[in-house]
């Protein structure tokens with residue numbers, strides 16, 4: 001029988017607590033024994049419990065569903081909870097997502113960023129003045145369309161695409177793939193009564209769909225495998241047409 | 253002292269909390285929502301399988317209505333539920349789902365014509381009606397007579413929560429994330445808000461409100477293995493308990509879900525079996541039909557979980573380094589179905605097990621999943637003993653689940669209870685009696701108390717390690733307060749938990765002394781509170797000498813209606829005591845629409861209450877009388893158990909179905 005010996009993992013973490021006066025960013029390395037089926041969720045909790053109780057990171061569902069635990073894992077943004085250590089080399093480097101405000105160590109404030117984005121893009125259904133009556137049968141929707149909307153609705157606002165985006169490094173106000181995906185989602189949804197022109201006003205500029213440099217960083221790192229690039233390309237074509245019409249003074 | 257005033261403070265940004273907030277805001281009140289995490293990351297996002305509402309659109313849901321949903325829910329609860337509240341719930345659920353549709357949830361829809369489904373391992377063809385095309389469809393779930401569980405693939409909770417949170421953005425609702433309520437402010441049996449700790453800066457402040465709502469979800473994390481998110485630590489129930497006035501109900505009623513993956517305890521939805529998947533043992537044998545020939549793999553959750561343990565005890569498990577397990581086989585559903593309707597499950601299998609569930613079986617074991625118990629409220633969602641305090645969602649014991657919740661009824665409850673509570677809260681806040689009449693010294697002393705607790709934890713020397721205490725607690729709950737329980741073990745559990753609680757007074761936060769973001773400090777004060785919650789569950793289980801729903805006593809296998817048709821009620825008035833004060837709330841059979849009967853699983857071991865037979869006779873008479881008079885089903889229902897006047901007026905209307913068109917309907921746009 002083959003006797004398996006567990007690896008010793010060397011996990012280096014970028015540590016920094018902005019709330020502690022005089023604290024400076026530094027790498028700290030922890031050695032732990034790898035266990036079968038170990039994920040970074042398990043590894044980080046192990047480190048917190050046995051090595052450094054002050055280590056800050058975020059997990060909620062720990063099942064790859066809620067998007068809380070995105071971080072830079074060996075240079076690439078991904079969800080830590082569902083990253084199995086056995087898929088990584090014995091030396092692992094972890095850093096917080098860039099762009100977002102740092103709370104401490106691996107914990108970042110994605111929530112306020114995403115809320116700001118949602119408010120800016122008004123990422124909700126815009127209805128006509130309606131007398132909605134919840135007692136009545138719901139409006140029918142083509143099953144395929146519902147599936148298509150759901151496909152884009154699957155975004156978990158984890159921030160990976162933002163962290164992996166080349167444009168955002170240069171344009172702080174860029175809405176990112178997460179933002180463009182939201183517009184694509186609402187644009188598809190017949191319940192949202194906004195016109196293409198309305199969407200154009202939201203994303204028809206360099207901070208929106210024309211800012212994307214098609215570096216594909218977002219789609220490569222999206223943990224939900226959303227079709228980000230094809231949706232951005234589609235939106236770009238759509239918005240271009242509207243932009244042209246707008247400039248030609250037609251306004252329709 | 254930092255004090256923030258608002259009309260309504262909602263603690264919790266999951267489905268229940270957000271729906272309460274949007275409701276009171278629509279009624280013109282100010283509201284602040286607190287959440288440990290961005291609301292979209294609340295545990296509601298993890299609900300996979302679906303939401304129950306009796307729309308009756310799909311072929312297999314035909315004939316469904318509120319009456320059948322009611323009956324399923326009461327039977328599911330093993331008659332522990334409050335029947336009037338269940339009636340309120342089933343009548344509002346279709347409205348809730350239609351409202352969510354309006355807010356953008358992309359529910360999976362009915363497609364007219366033939367489609368294939370797997371039922372009882374056989375391929376069958378189902379033909380959907382043309383006039384249902386495009387309406388919301390539903391899947392089968394455990395313990396339901398009809399296919400009633402509406403879904404978006406297996407990301408139902410995610411879609412619901414996103415739509416709800418986006419609605420909150422539209423309404424400009426003030427949400428404060430990474431803020432933890434650590435104590436309730438109260439005076440003269442009236443609640444006035446909460447003391448809140450900022451988890452990023454450590455700042456403590458007082459949020460003072462006319463009405464306070466706890467929507468903080470369940471307490472699954474008192475167990476070491478749970479399907480729950482790591483933030484489901486029962487803090488809402490704990491701070492309510494620590495008022496000494498508010499009560500908790502049925503804390504021993506804890507659900508174990510049959511199919512969480514081994515070893516990490518992540519859920520694979522009941523939709524797997526709803527869609528035709530089956531359980532298998534070490535020999536690949538499908539064992540559930542032997543135990544439950546009628547409902548088989550889709551018996552109620554508590555039943556399937558017990559049968560699985562029984563089967564494991566017979567040595568039929570698959571042994572692994574993590575202990576024995578059974579298999580969940582969804583390969584028979586085919587790749588196409590799995591990739592469309594069970595994609596979260598597929599991702600989970602790939603990421604955490606490294607398997608392809610379209611080809612391989614999934615290792616599963618019953619695992620802690622849901623908290624039926626919680627803050628005891630009356631039908632309005634208000635605490636029965638602390639005025640101005642409300643609770644809804646999983647945090648509450650409202651009580652539609654009794655001793656076993658049906659799959660799909662929880663996300664449904666979160667939204668419905670939020671809708672209803674919002675109206676009652678708004679009504680309360682509209683009245684002069686809701687004005688905030690609290691001494692500022694009281695607020696100050698609550699704040700100081702929390703400051704002192706934190707300072708003690710940080711400055712204590714040679715104290716206890718909270719991580720150790722917590723692990724012991726989790727293990728005790730796993731080993732002694734599990735699926736099958738018995739007096740001896742429960743007694744040990746209670747005594748051991750008491751000892752841990754005592755030790756927890758001397759916790760020292762070791763090696764991490766920051767007053768700002770400090771996970772060790774958070775763990776320390778939460779562990780103290782979790783121990784109280786664990787004790788209420790273990791103690792309630794010890795005292796309840798019968799088996800009902802998910803509470804199963806090996807030494808008392810009968811459901812004992814004669815002595816135990818009652819809710820366990822607990823409070824903790826003396827902070828120095830090591831056990832809660834217990835009382836019981838009797839359920840009144842004579843006013844039930846559905847008197848206690850046989851649930852239809854295994855052998856009937858019920859010790860009947862004499863009133864059950866009397867009530868059954870009464871109902872029989874009432875029904876034949878009603879038939880003679882030609883009453884419709886609504887009139888009959890009202891004869892048996894009137895409840896409608898309890899509902900807020902706007903939610904009293906009837907629900908339209910394809911076979912029950914509303915006469916007053918304006919013509920529908922095509």
Ligand SMILES: Cc1cc2nc3c(=O)[nH]c(=O)nc-3n(C[C@H](O)[C@H](O)[C@H](O)COP(=O)(O)OP(=O)(O)OC[C@H]3O[C@@H](n4cnc5c(N)ncnc54)[C@H](O)[C@@H]3O)c2cc1C
Nearest residue numbers: 264265266268288296299301302433469645646660662663
């Ligand atoms: C894996 C899984 C799958 C499920 N699938 C289904 C399903 O298919 N169908 C179904 O009906 N049910 C399902 N359930 C159950 C259902 O998801 C939950 O019961 C329900 O979503 C709970 O919602 P809630 O709003 O009550 O609480 P939660 O969504 O848990 O929200 C609690 C909120 O309270 C906040 N909070 C907690 N404590 C504090 C505090 N002290 N201060 C401030 N804020 C606080 C949190 O930040 C969070 O925002 C599932 C459960 C699990 C575990």
